[in-house]
Structures are given as C-alpha cells and as structure tokens.
Amino acid sequence: MAVDTVTMDQIVSLSRRRGFVFPSSEIYGGMGSTYDYGHYGVLLKNNIRQRWFEAMVLERDDIVALDSAVILHPRVWEASGHVEGFTDPLVDCRTCKLRFRADKLEDSQCGRKPSKHPGEFSECDLTEPRQFNLMFQTTVGPVEDSGSRAFLRPETAQGIFINFKNVLQLARRRPPFGIAQIGRSFRNEITPGNFLFRVREFEQMEMEFFVPPADSEGWYHYWIDERLGWYLRYGLRRSRLRVREHGPEERSHYSQGTSDIEYEYPIGWSELEGVANRGDFDLMRHTEFSTTKLEYVGPDGDRYVPHVIEPAVSLERIIVAMLVDAYDEEVVGERERTVLRLHPEIAPVTAAILPLIAKGEGMVAKARTLYEELRKRHSVEYDDNGAIGRRYRRQDEIGTPWAFTIDDQTLSDDTVTVRDRDSLAQERLPIGGVRAWLDDALERDWQTPKGA
C-alpha cells in the first residue's frame, strides 16, 4: 500500500480523466453541484444498484420492489411534514443581495465586500433568518394556480408509504415485510458541494420494513447489522466504517432511534447510510390526511399499525465511499501507477482482453474469439490500442480486476496470461479454460489487499 489518505481532488480528477463522472452542462459553464455519468460511471452505478437490489429484494422472501412517481399528489408532502418542515434557515445580505444559510454562516462571505475572516459580516446587514423549503416546486397542468402546484420528491420513502395498502393486498404480505425502492430524488440544496457528496439530484435506495410494534427495536438493530455487513461484503475496509447513534436532540420528533453508518471520507467521518426506527409516524399521518386506514388486519381480525424501520442511502455516497476506499497509488519498479482496488462485482469492467500486438493478425483473431465468448456473461473490454503497459495502467485506473493477454506463445500453445490487478501476479492458463477460471474467480471470497 502506497497511500493512506486520499483527497477528494484525486477522486474528482480520476473520475473525470477516465470518464466516470463529468460536471453537468459543462459546455454551458456548468450547473452547480450536478453531474453526468460517463460509460464507466454508468456501469459502476448499474453494479452497485444491482448488488443492493439482490441483497434487499432478490435474495430475500420478505421484501418486494416498488417504483413510484417523482411528482406525487401534493398532499403527500403535507402529510409527510415536508411542506412545513423540510427547510433551511436563510439570511439575505443587504449589501451583496446573496443568500446564505443562517446555520452555516461561518463558511460564508459577503459577495461584494468579503471580510478576511469567513463568517464575519460586519460590513453587511443581514436580514433575520427565514425558512426556505428545499423541495423543488413545479406546476402540473396548464393553469398556474395553487391547486396545481406540485413538488419533485425529496425522498422516495413517501411513495412507499402511500402504496402500503396496495402491497399488503396484492403481494399477500404480513409484517414483518418490506418494500424497497430505487429512484431519483431532488433537493434544492443551498450549499451543495464536495463532489457527489451533496448534489441536487441523486439516486436513493430506500427500504421501508413494516414490523409488529413490539419487535421494532430488534429489527432496528438487525438492519444496522445487515447494512454494515453489505458494505464489508463489497470491500469497504472496516476501519473506515462506524455506526453512530443519534442523540435525542438530533432525532426527528417521531424517531424512536436513528443510527448513521458513517464512512471516513476525505472530508472526515460523515453519513453514508441512515437506519431509522420511524415508529408509526408515517402510516398514521397518511391515514389522517388521506382518511384511508393504513394498518394491518390479521386473519383473526387483530389489527395494528406497523412500525417502520428504514435503511436509506444514496447511490452517490456509496460511489464516493467505494472510490475513496479503492483508490491507491504505488510505485511498481520505476513506474508509478494509480489503481482502483474495487470489488470484482462492483468494478465496471470484470476483465480486459488484450492482444499483445494489435497488428498481429493471429493474436487479434484469438483475442476477439475469447472476447466474444466472455462478453455473453461478463462485462469485458477488448483493447488493442497502444503499448501493453499503457493498456494495463488504463485498466488499473478503471479498476478492472483481471487482464487476459494474448501473445506469441498463445499462437503456439493456446495459453494466455492472466494478470491480477492487485498483486500484479501473472500466470498462464489454457485459453479454453479462461471462462471457467473467471467464473471461479468471481465465486471466491475477495480478500482486500487494502490497508487497515
């Protein structure tokens, strides 16, 4: 291991250089804190999304999937408390006319007469704080009156609560059971920043687990453990993960317990995923506002309002944590290399197929045949462009665990070289055995060569 600490700049730079993530609308000067994903970014997102969906839905019998709309009925956000309470306090500066978060003034400066010390607004005249709602507003239908005002969802969870009754009836479930959703949410953040860490649109992965009230404490701890285990399973190092329970003053008034699974980002320990015991708050509120009873009625006529345990995370924060955790620089021989030590089931490309010489017709033909065979089941990439060392370094930077190289010897004995991204070990395999070798490699427990 060559590096112990990684900076956000290194992650941003690699992401840009290798086409994982670009600032959005760049040719128009950018759109603050909004990003577009390039080819490897899309493959990475697809993998993370799929691993979450497997663990939360496909590998279980007690959770079903849902996909609700972004623009829900506006009453949903009154019932949830977002219209009233999903706000940040803002102050206006009378000198520069800019707005700042009243609770983050220490990072702010007047735009016209900045002080030497951020947070000092001595020459300005700040207004009293006002509450600013973080939901994006829009208008549905052709008439712009208050009746048609609507919001972009700031979270996917409410789409789950309002479908509780549908799922209960149609998916024939009884508590404990869960409903999982992946989808884009939108927040009009005033002070976004830190790359993907706080962005205006992001992809949430949320699961609401409905349980008998008496069992909620046990399930709350169960889900903290499960989700922590998921991060370890996909390679995040234990030393950079911790569980922090919110104090009573941090919690929402309805919460009966909230824990953050925190990761040690370059900006310090911060929330990766939250697990909350929401009690019966959500179902009770939607029952009140919709006058539809959201409760469980048992076969014997016993009825109750389930309590809800919610593990909620954004894909973007997982991406940052996984890139930070995987990032390494080391000197190999006389060369430096940057390598992403991503878990093989997370890496955008599982294996690269490289003919040693692009003009070697025999090599190219054998490499193409191998490539066509492997691509039916795996994410593989064929590359014959440039010197082999350069191609290896390119694959290292996008995190490809294995490279199969077709060389002169392949032409005589039908063996290929497999190069391991982490150990740099090379061994020879029969070309006909590559597919089985790769299947086996993916089944093996992946042992991280990362530092503590």
Added chain:
Amino acid sequence: MAVDTVTMDQIVSLSRRRGFVFPSSEIYGGMGSTYDYGHYGVLLKNNIRQRWFEAMVLERDDIVALDSAVILHPRVWEASGHVEGFTDPLVDCRTCKLRFRADKLEDSQCGRKPSKHPGEFSECDLTEPRQFNLMFQTTVGPVEDSGSRAFLRPETAQGIFINFKNVLQLARRRPPFGIAQIGRSFRNEITPGNFLFRVREFEQMEMEFFVPPADSEGWYHYWIDERLGWYLRYGLRRSRLRVREHGPEERSHYSQGTSDIEYEYPIGWSELEGVANRGDFDLMRHTEFSTTKLEYVGPDGDRYVPHVIEPAVSLERIIVAMLVDAYDEEVVGERERTVLRLHPEIAPVTAAILPLIAKGEGMVAKARTLYEELRKRHSVEYDDNGAIGRRYRRQDEIGTPWAFTIDDQTLSDDTVTVRDRDSLAQERLPIGGVRAWLDDALERDWQTPKGA
C-alpha cells in the same frame, strides 16, 4: 388462441389485479396520468431495460453509455429549440374557465354547459389559441428570478449532445459511434391518457448514433431494421408491427427522415419507437449556443460535424405493447384462464417452485432446497399458498413460463413436474437436473404460440 383482440381495460385490470401498475397517489384521489409500479412491474421494467442495454451497449463495440442530469443548464433548452417550440396550442373557455387543446377540440366539452356533441362549444366563448410549453418549470437555488428558472428534461437526448465532446475524448471514439442513455423524462401533457401510453413522467431509452454525413442514409435504415428486429427477438408478433415513414409535412424542419415503428395497440396503430435522421442540427445548435465546437477531428486533421441517427422509445410504450401482445384468455377443460405469453427473458418471474401440499414437510424441504439453488441465477418464486390450480393460474397471469411442482412422487424418486405455461404440457425431470434444464430452456429459440 382464444382472443384476437384485447382491450386496454383488460390490460389495466390485469396490471392492477396482479400488482404490475397502480394509479399513483391513489389514497389521495390519484394524480392524473401518473402511475406507480408494483413488484412485478419493477421486475418487468428491469428486464426490458436490461435487454435494451444489452442490445444497444453491452453486445456492441461502437456504443457507450451515459447518464445525465434531469435538470440541465437552461440554455440547453434554448439551443435545442424546446423553449421556443415545444408547445401545444391551448384555448380558454370563458364559461367554465377550463383549458383545451385547440387542435383536439373535437374531443372536448365545456365543463359547465356541455353540449351533446363533443367539440361543439356554441354556448361557450373560446379565446384565441395560445402556445403552452410542455416542459415542467422549476427554480434552482434560493432566489426566484428568471436567472434561476430551469426545466425538467422533456427528453434525454440533449444530455447526450452536450456530452459529445467528453465522450469523443475520453471514450476514444470516432464516427460511426453511439451514446446511449436510459432515464426519466417529464412532459406537462395537457391531454394525457390511455393508461401508460401518454404519461407525465416516463422512462426514455435513447441512443444517438454519430456518423460521417455521407453515410447517414445507410445508418438510418440500419437502425430501423435493428430496432424492428429487437421487438421480434423479444416476441412481439410481426403482424402487429409496421414501419411508417413520416411525410415531409410531419417532420421537424431539421429532420432528414423519420420513421415510426408502429404497434397495433387496442387504440389503433400508433408509435412504439421513432427512428430519426436528425442531420447535424443538434451539434450545430449547441456549437452556436455554447461556442464550444462540437465536431470530429480526424488523425489527419480532417474535420466534420457528424450527422445523428436517433432510435428513441419509452419503456412505458414497450410495456403496453408487450402486455397487449402477450395477453390471452382461453378455456382449458372447463375452466377459463388468463395468461401472459411473455418472452422468458422479459417475464418478471422465470420459474415458480410449488410444493403440492404446503403442510407436506418433506415436499416443502425439497422445494425450498430447489428454490435456494435456482434463485442464485434466476428470478424464481416459491409459493405454497392455496390449491395448486389456483397457484398455476396466478403464475399464468404474471406470465411465468415454467412451474416446477414437488409432489408425493418426488419424495420417492426425486423427480419433479415441469409445467409449460403456453402448451400446458407437463413432464417429469430429475430434481438434480432442473437447473441445467432451465439454462437450456432459456437458450432455446422461443417460438411464439401466439396468433398471427
């Protein structure tokens, strides 16, 4: 085959009954033309999305993936022409204060004094038509002035054009090459309707293929054939598909040719997917508005603005076409059944595992073991709830191609019954051979038992 025609009502009813699709925000009275997807709807969408992504990205060497933001820089929509031209003409009725599409008045009625003949507004006083923009507007940042006005994307294509230069550089591509994107788009439709056919938020799957100008005609026809072939590959019947070339009066002024792949929906022949030859319009407009040159520069210094061929479709229209095409009702013995004859790679569940008797401990144990083995690689469902005939009919309605039943004989000779959804044929297999049998079945060419 029992039914030749399917009504939209039958599709809506089945979708609701089996938890594919619900009207959104139902407990609040609904949100016009917006839908939420239940468990099987999510699995169905995931399959369609994945088959498209395989065909358009993973199985090709000349197309890369992209995932851009929903809220792009507002100048993007000036350059694209959407701010000026993405409009419908609307008239106000002075009697009922409602608005109607001026070009669809024949379907409309005054809300206070409806005439017996829709489209007759004799007692009303309609205003002159005004242009109404179909983009949803919102405000980014804390100040509500025109500088922070932004739009929800009405299509994903523009997110591709503005990243053309990034991809050209980073993905090391030269024309012909394509950029593919899947993502939600939003249109403030005035007269939405017909179930998922016209909805306010929908998931687009678009690919922009950049080609040397001289080759654009050939690639245009290539992509019409490719996309038509994709629908046939996944089981839509040929007789309900046709290609219709737009007349010059239908085309956008910049289009050099547009064809719709149409499907014969219950509402008649209508667009399923569009394939357009957009010429150099988009890259030229973004070059003009951003002052960033969007062009290809070859290794010899030759330069040109590529032309663009665009196959574009929404997931929702594919869902409707696939459900309509697959829907069947027939009488088997003395019973009626409804069955979705979905392609095995599209069906939400590939196989059901059914112990004949839920209280038979031996059967349950063997069924669970088989289930645990199969679920590692396939979407399978375990069901021991109710009479076996009822369970079969349930699987028929969600389109599950195969059911494996564990019965008394299994306990003595370790064989199971496999039931074919379409032919209803049953055969016995060794339980240890089920996994290989299923793999083989999925590799076989799927021959539709549908009508012409």
